Amino acid sequence: xxxxxxxxxxxxxxxxxxxxxxxxxxxxxxxxxxxxxxxxxxxxxxxxxxxxxxxxxxxxxxxxxxxxxxxxxxxxxxxxxxxxxxxxxxxxxxxxxxxxxxxxxxxxxxxxxxxxxxxxxxxxxxxxxxxxxxxxxxxxxxxxxxxxxxxxxxxxxxxxxxxxxxxxxxxxxxxxxxxxxxxxxxxxxxxxxxxxxxxxxxxxxxxxxxxxxxxxxxxxxxxxxxxxxxxxxxxxxxxxxxxxxxxxxxxxxxxxxxxxxxxxxxxxxxxxxxxxxxxxxxxxxxxxxxxxxxxxxxxxxxxxxxxxxxxxxxxxxxxxxxxxxxxxxxxxxxxxxxxxxxxxxxxxxxxxxxxxxxxxxxxxxxxxxxxxxxxxxxxxxxxxxxxxxxxxxxxxxxxxxxxxxxxxxxxxxxxxx
Numbered sequence: 001x002x003x004x005x006x007x008x009x010x011x012x013x014x015x016x017x018x019x020x021x022x023x024x025x026x027x028x029x030x031x032x033x034x035x036x037x038x039x040x041x042x043x044x045x046x047x048x049x050x051x052x053x054x055x056x057x058x059x060x061x062x063x064x065x066x067x068x069x070x071x072x073x074x075x076x077x078x079x080x081x082x083x084x085x086x087x088x089x090x091x092x093x094x095x096x097x098x099x100x101x102x103x104x105x106x107x108x109x110x111x112x113x114x115x116x117x118x119x120x121x122x123x124x125x126x127x128x129x130x131x132x133x134x135x136x137x138x139x140x141x142x143x144x145x146x147x148x149x150x151x152x153x154x155x156x157x158x159x160x161x162x163x164x165x166x167x168x169x170x171x172x173x174x175x176x177x178x179x180x181x182x183x184x185x186x187x188x189x190x191x192x193x194x195x196x197x198x199x200x201x202x203x204x205x206x207x208x209x210x211x212x213x214x215x216x217x218x219x220x221x222x223x224x225x226x227x228x229x230x231x232x233x234x235x236x237x238x239x240x241x242x243x244x245x246x247x248x249x250x251x252x253x254x255x256x257x258x259x260x261x262x263x264x265x266x267x268x269x270x271x272x273x274x275x276x277x278x279x280x281x282x283x284x285x286x287x288x289x290x291x292x293x294x295x296x297x298x299x300x301x302x303x304x305x306x307x308x309x310x311x312x313x314x315x316x317x318x319x320x321x322x323x324x325x326x327x328x329x330x331x332x333x334x335x336x337x338x339x340x341x342x343x344x345x346x347x348x349x350x351x352x353x354x355x356x357x358x359x360x361x362x363x364x365x366x367x368x369x370x371x372x373x374x375x376x377x378x379x380x381x382x383x384x385x386x387x388x389x390x391x392x393x394x395x396x397x398x399x400x401x402x403x404x405x406x407x408x409x410x411x412x413x414x415x416x417x
Contacts, residue, residue: 001144002035004060006052008067008077009152010043020154021066028161032169033177033225034062044074046083053084061144062169067152069134071113077149078120078137085141087121095126099133127164132156138168146172180232181223182254184243187407189250191218197246207235209243216400249411259406260288260295266413267298272347274409276302277315277340279327279353280370285402300344305336315339328353330371330383337373338381349375350405354386356397361389368397372405374412384408 005025011017022039029036038060042052049068056063068077082089095118096110103110120126120137127136127148134151141147148165150157169175186194191213195202198220201209207224222239226232244251253262267274276285286302289295303314308327311317316339321331333351341349354370361367368389375381386404388397 001061002037002059003029003062003064004056005036005039006056006063006065007039007041007152008044008049008065009041010045010074012041012067013043021150021152021157024154024158025064025066025161028166030179030181030223032166032175033179034169034174044068044076046076046080049076049080050084053081057145061146063145063147065147065149066157067150069117069136069149069151071111071116071133075116081139081147081149082121085121087123087141089119090122091115091118092120092126093118095120095135098128098135102133127160129156129160130163131159136160138165177225177227178229178232179223179225180229180236181221182233182236182240184220184222184240184247184251185253185257186218186220186247186250187216187252187259187403188411189218189247194218194220194247194250198243201239201243204239207232207239209239215396216403249414252407252410258288258292259403259410261292263406263410263413264289264292264295264298266410267348270347270413272413273298273300273345274348274350275300275340275344275346276405277336277349277351277373278302278304279306279311279336279351280356281352281354281398281402282306284398285350285352285405288402288406300346303340303343311336311339314343316342326365328355328365328369328371330373330385333371333373333383334375334381335373337375337383341375347377348409349373350409351375352401352405354397354401356394356401357392358394367392370397370401370404372401372408374405374408376412382412 005022007019007022012019026036040052042049065077068075099114100110114133117134121139124137124139127138129135132151132153136149139147150160191211195211207222210221212219220243222236224232224235252259278285283304289299305311305315308322312319315336317332317335325331333353336351337349351373355361355367357367366389368387368391370386370388372384388400391397
């Protein structure tokens with residue numbers, strides 16, 4: 001038995017609001033161990049909604065609708081579902097009473113259009129809404145098919161799900177198993193390259209392994225179905241251990257870990273400190289570091305040296321080297337890292353200088369050319385060249401540059417252990 005999420009609303013198709021309802025429901029279904037293979041977004045159009053229902057009811061046994069339960073003419077979810085299954089609507093006096101009381105508490109009278117929200121198909125049970133005026137329903141219009149409807153307002157939907165839908169599903173035998181996932185995170189390796197390395201694990205049935213990538217980071221989601229999180233974790237552990245051994249230093253953390261948090265943990269463990277000098281990232285690296293609670297224990301601060309004169313006066317970069325090699329160069333990156341480390345008196349110094357675009361590139365120094373410098377104890381200093389010109393997106397180049405700088409420091413610290 002599988003569930004399907006159907007979100008109704010033209011505003012979703014237009015991108016006017018973020019569809020957080022689908023994300024929440026997907027997570028909840030996993031917690032209940034309910035398979036979930038499809039999601040659909042459809043506009044406020046009864047004919048297209050009927051087409052969606054026809055497909056969904058043929059392949060899934062639990063249909064979860066959100067949106068389209070309001071009092072306005074374009075709120076047609078309940079009416080359309082009833083029409084599709086050939087069921088008449090009936091007005092529920094208890095819904096009328098509930099809506100009237102809610103209006104009265106606000107010092108207002110219920111509008112005639114709200115009576116529409118009291119109509120549900122014959123045989124359906126009311127899914128009460130304590131927070132708003134739009135109730136939902138739980139309906140089994142035919143054997144082996146259960147329909148839930150929820151308003152599109154996330155706060156109302158979540159409360160109704162937890163208070164009514166979850167107990168109902170558990171009463172039907174769901175929730176005895178859960179789907180538990182662990183997300184392994186990697187930097188410095190392409191999704192295709194990592195997938196090739198773990199190809200023999202991608203066809204496992206329980207746990208399953210699935211790769212995906214986002215903004216330079218690669219992730220492997222390892223999911224297991226079991227009676228408890230502990231049992232699922234027992235199934236996941238050997239697979240995770242094998243993946244981590246295969247990936248080596250490309251693996252940096254799991255679940256809520258980030259490069260910034262992992263670097264912070266390493267620095268704290270060694271009682272070391274960090275400062276940064278940024279040009280093209282304009283504070284993005286410092287922002288990543290300070291997004292971690294408690295980062296003041298190891299991150300001392302930074303210099304945004306966007307102008308060459310700032311590089312000279314605050315970071316002691318050589319004017320001659322700037323003139324000869326340019327600000328975007330390995331030499332300047334090293335000097336920036338050494339300079340900020342010296343000025344702020346930290347264990348480590350990181351620098352970033354590059355061309356984020358879309359303008360400013362040349363044939364020899366194209367958009368996406370970035371140099372990262374790292375300076376440390378015992379006169380250690382090193383620079384790294386990266387060519388991110390395939391990205392052609394200023395924001396993405398800046399983000400990946402900042403993350404890559406943290407990854408270089410992470411690798412350097414681990415190799416020094």
